[in-house]
Amino acid sequence: MSQSQDEWRRVRRLLNGNRHHLAQTASGLYPHAAVGSTGLVAGPGWIPDTPVDLAEVTIAEMPAAPPPLFDGSEREAARVLPDESLMRTYPRYTRAIRDLMPPRLFEDRHAWRLLDVDWSRGQLGFGDTTYFGCADVFEAVAHELAYVALDADGNPASDPVLRDLPYRRLLGSPFDLSRRPVMPAISTLTIRRDGDRAEFLLHRRDPRAVAAAGGMLQVIPSGIFQPSSLLPAARQADFDLWRNIQREFSEELLGMAEADGHGQPVDYASGPFGVLDEARAAEKLTVSCLGVALDALTLVGEILTVLVVDAEVFDGLAADFVERNDEGMVMGERFPFTQDGVRSLLDSGKVAPAGAGCLELAWRWRDVLLPS
Numbered sequence: 001m002s003q004s005q006d007e008w009r010r011v012r013r014l015l016n017g018n019r020h021h022l023a024q025t026a027s028g029l030y031p032h033a034a035v036g037s038t039g040l041v042a043g044p045g046w047i048p049d050t051p052v053d054l055a056e057v058t059i060a061e062m063p064a065a066p067p068p069l070f071d072g073s074e075r076e077a078a079r080v081l082p083d084e085s086l087m088r089t090y091p092r093y094t095r096a097i098r099d100l101m102p103p104r105l106f107e108d109r110h111a112w113r114l115l116d117v118d119w120s121r122g123q124l125g126f127g128d129t130t131y132f133g134c135a136d137v138f139e140a141v142a143h144e145l146a147y148v149a150l151d152a153d154g155n156p157a158s159d160p161v162l163r164d165l166p167y168r169r170l171l172g173s174p175f176d177l178s179r180r181p182v183m184p185a186i187s188t189l190t191i192r193r194d195g196d197r198a199e200f201l202l203h204r205r206d207p208r209a210v211a212a213a214g215g216m217l218q219v220i221p222s223g224i225f226q227p228s229s230l231l232p233a234a235r236q237a238d239f240d241l242w243r244n245i246q247r248e249f250s251e252e253l254l255g256m257a258e259a260d261g262h263g264q265p266v267d268y269a270s271g272p273f274g275v276l277d278e279a280r281a282a283e284k285l286t287v288s289c290l291g292v293a294l295d296a297l298t299l300v301g302e303i304l305t306v307l308v309v310d311a312e313v314f315d316g317l318a319a320d321f322v323e324r325n326d327e328g329m330v331m332g333e334r335f336p337f338t339q340d341g342v343r344s345l346l347d348s349g350k351v352a353p354a355g356a357g358c359l360e361l362a363w364r365w366r367d368v369l370l371p372s
Contacts, residue, residue, distance in 0.1 A: 008082035015146035026296035039353035040293040043175030047291035072136025076167040108132040134183035138298040184301030187354035194311035198337035206328040221248030234265035255322040
């Protein structure tokens with residue numbers, strides 16, 4: 001039993017230390033769907049022809065959607081699980097994380113499940129899921145790739161194909177959202193605009209605190225699309241992409257307590273929420289959706305967005321920015337939104353796939369997002 005658990009921990013450490021390389025390897029399994037060299041893959045039509053103002057994005061609930069075909073309890077998923085006792089294997093990947101390598105932030109919460117991407121109508125469709133229900137699938141499929149693709153020192157051991165990855169192969173097309181629970185995160189590139197100059201922020205995720213992308217740089221704010229509270233009033237107000245972005249902005253940059261699902265609904269009329277709403281109404285802030293993609297390693301959904309804020313508004317908010325939050329460190333340096341600045345980060349291998357996708361697409365559409 002201890003040998004099985006030690007081996008699982010070894011592979012999990014390699015997974016967490018090599019997520020950039022593994023995402024690149026995974027994207028090679030879907031070469032026609034890769035979003036540049038970001039480690040993201042996108043289904044047909046998932047990236048629109050131009051950024052879409054968030055006000056033009058319709059989101060719809062699909063309560064009649066059938067449950068996913070796969071949930072992490074399959075025999076193929078059990079191949080990457082350690083022994084729980086002398087008599088049985090862990091039944092779920094999240095149970096193994098909880099017992100053997102728990103990060104500081106690891107809690108099961110309700111989340112919305114991505115079910116449909118249709119830019120011809122400007123619509124995204126959602127059902128219901130939970131964080132653990134998704135992690136049982138997405139961390140298992142990532143663990144499987146790490147086991148096959150890396151040697152004991154974390155060096156590339158092989159260039160796997162799908163037949164080497166039975167669980168990933170079982171899941172089928174990653175773009176068939178009916179087959180597995182897909183929990184989307186909303187990742188937002190925040191750009192400070194000052195005349196012809198533009199800068200952006202990054203966040204270094206703490207590997208001791210988070211289960212995924214620890215140690216990597218990420219755009220900020222970023223967070224799972226989920227309600228702030230289990231109360232019905234919160235569900236109605238929180239089913240809104242802009243409200244989710246505002247909430248993550250307030251938590252990750254301004255140090256507000258995280259709405260962890262157990263408290264009262266968020267008051268979106270007060271504090272920084274009102275400031276952001278007023279700036280958006282005055283066209284001193286724009287927020288656009290760049291598309292939807294999947295992290296090729298985990299097959300987690302990513303809604304890619306960009307927030308462009310006038311310097312006056314940004315600086316007023318920045319006076320209260322924190323240096324650290326529950327998930328890591330807010331980088332004190334502002335990075336230039338220039339070809340050299342963006343390309344050096346993308347080439348560094350230090351940016352999480354979702355952040356790399358935001359940078360790649362925002363730079364592609366810079367003339368639309370930052371008109372002269």
